[in-house]
Amino acid sequence: MAENFDRQNEASRASKNSHTVLEISFSKGHMSVRKIDLFKSFLLTLLAVQLGCSTHVPVTARAPQIEPEKAVEPSRDEAVVTRPEADRLEQQAEVPQTPSISEPKLSEAPTFPESVLSAPETEAASAAVKYDTLLMTRSLNPTIKSAWQYRLSRDKKIIGFEFSNRGGNAILPGRYDIEQNRLFTRDFEFRFEDRARQDIHLLLTDWAPSRDKQFKLSEMMHSVMLFFPRRYLPAVAHSGEHYIVTLPTGEEVEFDATTREVRGGVFSEAPVDLNPDKAVRKYPGINYTGRGVVVRANARGVDPRIGTVALITTGSPAANCEPGSGCNQCQVPSKELWQQSGSVRFKFSTDEEFDRYLMARCGFGLPKNGLDFVVTSPRA
8 A cells, every 4th residue: 555655656746747647546445547648638728728718710621601692782873673674674575576656746736725726705705904914925846936925814714816027027127126126016916805706806016116216105006907707716826837827707817937927818918117207107018808807997006996997898798899899898987896995895796796787887797607718728
């Protein structure tokens, strides 16, 4: 026993030098000693501590792994294709496309409210004097320097349209230039208050300078014209290089869309009278050549419907009416035709009333319904 302890003490001393340890066990009264390599155990322990405290990740051989694809966000410049869109594109790729047949482009200008030909909506117009209408400009294609203007009532209904010849042409050589106070114009103003039959008329105005080269309101040359029978409200349409105006009779007048000169139809036109002497200056040179009846009154600087004499002419005189005999014309005081105050309405709201007046006063009446009027066709 003492010998064994001596050996154990020697082993302990040896362990300090050789880093080995003796494990002593007792089995069946005999002490067996199993020698363990302490040095290896110490190294393994030290390595484990170092791995647990180290910030370095050991490089180990790993099997290659396939990472799942990450969704890539499209850039702002790239189009995002949704699932329905992708399905549609796939279907288009599979099914051959047949070329679509597009609708033919119309050469005519679009239809505007003032271009629609319609019958008067009522017989009589309101007696009230209204100052609440709006004058709007209709935009056409860019090749037209300026379009016509149309007039709106307070309830947004078309009650008129107008346009002007601003000069620089055979009818009016002088050019309109407001900056230089050159106000050369021939104005065409079609009016139909309340969209009624009663007061459908055309107001013509020529403006030329006086002797002192000034354009004075008192020297404006006015003419008012009424056309019978009054079957339609006047309408204006754009056709190529022309305006087509439909009169109340259904007859048409053709204007140059750029200069506003009369080019055809039932109007003939003479140049603006530029005589500086207002006393001998002529009224607007627009004459009606149709087959209806026209009422015309003229005045300088004032309303031609008040205090003047009106001329009534028929384009369909009786068969026995000799040309130049005056049997197709009739002069009457304007007070027989228009109210002389307030809104200055035409007194005859229906054509039947006016026809009876004509037969009694002038000896001729309005053309009957069976009469075929001459209607112009748009010219290229």
